Each structure stands twice: as C-alpha cells, then as structure tokens.
Amino acid sequence: MGNKLSKLEKDYIRLSGMSEEQLAAEKDDIIKKMAEVNAKINGLTERIANTTEESEKLENLSKSLENAKTEAKEMNKKLTRIEGLSKNKMSISRIIAYKDQLTTKLDNLKNQKENNNKEIKAKEDEIKSIENGNVTKEIELKLQIIALKDNRDYTSEDAKEEATLKAQLEAIKARKVTLAKEKATLEKDNEAIDKKIEQTEVAISKCNLAWKSLFQNETWDQIHAKSLEGRFTRNKQKEKELKEEAQKEEQSVEETDLDNTIKIDVEEIKKAEAEKAELPAKKSKLRTFFSSIIHPIKSIKNWRANKKAAKLEEEKEDNIENKEENIENKEDNTENKVNEENEKSFEIQRDAFITQLQKMAEKPKDNVGANLDQIDRMVRDNQRSKNDDDRELD
Numbered sequence: 001m002g003n004k005l006s007k008l009e010k011d012y013i014r015l016s017g018m019s020e021e022q023l024a025a026e027k028d029d030i031i032k033k034m035a036e037v038n039a040k041i042n043g044l045t046e047r048i049a050n051t052t053e054e055s056e057k058l059e060n061l062s063k064s065l066e067n068a069k070t071e072a073k074e075m076n077k078k079l080t081r082i083e084g085l086s087k088n089k090m091s092i093s094r095i096i097a098y099k100d101q102l103t104t105k106l107d108n109l110k111n112q113k114e115n116n117n118k119e120i121k122a123k124e125d126e127i128k129s130i131e132n133g134n135v136t137k138e139i140e141l142k143l144q145i146i147a148l149k150d151n152r153d154y155t156s157e158d159a160k161e162e163a164t165l166k167a168q169l170e171a172i173k174a175r176k177v178t179l180a181k182e183k184a185t186l187e188k189d190n191e192a193i194d195k196k197i198e199q200t201e202v203a204i205s206k207c208n209l210a211w212k213s214l215f216q217n218e219t220w221d222q223i224h225a226k227s228l229e230g231r232f233t234r235n236k237q238k239e240k241e242l243k244e245e246a247q248k249e250e251q252s253v254e255e256t257d258l259d260n261t262i263k264i265d266v267e268e269i270k271k272a273e274a275e276k277a278e279l280p281a282k283k284s285k286l287r288t289f290f291s292s293i294i295h296p297i298k299s300i301k302n303w304r305a306n307k308k309a310a311k312l313e314e315e316k317e318d319n320i321e322n323k324e325e326n327i328e329n330k331e332d333n334t335e336n337k338v339n340e341e342n343e344k345s346f347e348i349q350r351d352a353f354i355t356q357l358q359k360m361a362e363k364p365k366d367n368v369g370a371n372l373d374q375i376d377r378m379v380r381d382n383q384r385s386k387n388d389d390d391r392e393l394d
Helices: 007-016 020-050 055-132 134-147 156-215 220-228 236-278 285-294 296-346 352-362 365-393
Strands: none
Touching (some): 007 156, 134 156
16 A cells, blocks of 8 residues: 555554454444534534623634534544445455555566666667777778778788678677667567556556545445546546637637627617717708708708618618527527536446446455456556557557
8 A cells, every 4th residue: 555654544454454343333432422522513603603702712612613523524534434344345355455466567567667778778878889989990990991902912811801890890780780679679668568557557546546435435436437537547538628628618708709899889889879869950940941942862862871871770780689699599509518418427427447346346256356357458458459549640
C-alpha cells in the first residue's frame, strides 16, 4: 500500500485484523458513542438558539458545537467502513492481492526501462567516442599518405597496409551503424514499455478506487461512475469533445448577442418613428389641402413612398419575428438535446476493467485465477488496440 499510509489504509489494516465478533463489538461501541455525541449536538444547538450569554461564551459554545459535529462525522465514517468491510471483506482482499501483482509488474517494467536507458547511454557514449576519437582520424590520415605516393614508391607493403586500414575504417563505420540501430531498437522498446507502464498504473489506480470504495460501503455502480469520470486516465477523445463543445457554445453566444443587437436597433428605429409621428403638424389643414391640389403628383409620389416604406418596415418586423422564432426553436432543440443526454447519462455506464475486476472479486474461489487471466488479457488487448491507434496517427 506504499510507504506512507493514509488514514483509510491504516483503518483497513486495523479493522481487517479483527474477527467478526471484534468488529461487531467495535460497531456497537461506535453507535453508542454516536448517540451521545448527537445528544450533545442537539443540546448545544438548542442552547445557542436560546442563549443570552455574552459573545465570548457564545463563541465557545459554537466551537464546542463544531467540534462535536466533526467528532460525529468521524464516527460515522468509521461506522461506514466497518459495515463496508463486513460486507465486502473477501472482495477487498482479492482486489488488493491483484493490485499487488500489478505493482510488482509495474516495478519490473520500470526496472526494464531503467536498464534500457543505461544501455542507450552506453551506446550514445560509444558513438560519440567514434565520432570524436582519434582512431578514425589516424586511419584516414594514413590512407591519405599512402594515396599521395607515386606508383614507383607504392610497394606491396603499402598495398597490404592500405587494405588493412580500409577494413578497419569500414569496421568502425559498421560498428557505428550497428550502435545506432541498437539504440533505436531500445528507444522503441522504451516507448512500448511506457505505454505498458501507463496501462498498469491506470489499472492499479482503478484497483485502489475499487477496494477503497467497497471499504467505505459504496456500490459497484458508484465505482463504475467514478471510474468513468476520467480521474484515473486522460480521456483524449472526451477532452476533444469538451473543447469542441466549448467552441460551439462561444459561437452560439456571439450569434445570440448579434441577434439581440439587431433587435435593439430595430426597436430604437420604431420608437423614433413613433415619436416623429406624434409631433404636431407644422402646416394647417387648409394649407395641406391646397398643397395637395397644387402638387398632386408630389402627393401621389409621397403616398406611394410611404406605402412602400410601411411595407418594408412590415417585412423587416416579420424577418425579426422569424429570427426570434428560430432562436427560440434552436433553444428548444438544445434543451431537448441536453435532456436526452441527461437521460442517457442517467443510465449506469460500465467500465470494462471494473466489470472484470468485479467478476473476479465476487466469483467463487476456484474461478478467481481464470478471471485474473481474463483481466490480464483485457489489459493486453487494450494496449494492443492503443498501439494500433498510435500507428494510425503516425
């Protein structure tokens, strides 16, 4: 369970070492103490509500009440853990045993990676030694000297030495190529180990989630729900969906703001025109009558223009009403979609690993080993699927 134990882990170690009779006695003792603490809480609450004490005494009463509530909370936690252990003792022990197996596997993977890193470092150092060393330079210099000799000075000994030097140079180059390939292989091996480490760490975290939840008397449905929240592994697809949803929401807000702005502008225009219509006419009725007679064509044009403007205004209002109706429909559709999603999410989803873990924890003893093998296969299949996905992305 690690070097530094939490209160929950200490409680489990203490309580799991007790017999059924001792657990029952512990439970009865806690229930008795809880009754006393609850009576104390009720008394303090009533006293504070009816007190006429000075502020200092009232403050002391409030502190006593808070302390009593904290004590009651701790007792309730202990009681819940006793009940959880009594109900799920075998399942918890099996899950912890499997988690310990995974922890050993994780340690082996980390040791393997560490050894690979040491080999990678050694190969990198040897490659640097070849590149920066004097051996290659000395061989190349000797070959250059031989190459500068005339045919008359070029002896059979020179030919033998040249062949030997060239062979040495080729061997050094081949060694460098081999080291680079071996280094690349180890690095690729480490990538696979990293994925196995990640998968194993997630499995260990889910095992911890399962046994600790059962110890606190929670159900497997609650464990599934917690696991699917993504606390124990990054869900890249979920993160992408949330990001896209946030972008859509931002765009929707901008469109709504624009529609509201258009609506406000139209309302201001209508208001201004209404105020203009209410202004008293500057011309008398008689003058208006004579003007209409003197300028009949102008009056007809004005009448037609006013009629056209009124028609345009009516069409604009219809467009605005249609836009508002579309917005309302969009909001209704969004609300319906949210309700559908909520109804779907209300159905209990299942985590595949937790499902297999539950089967292993609850099966008869003879079938536990087979179920552990099934969990291991599932982890390997998930890892293989993840590797395929990564290759597709590459």
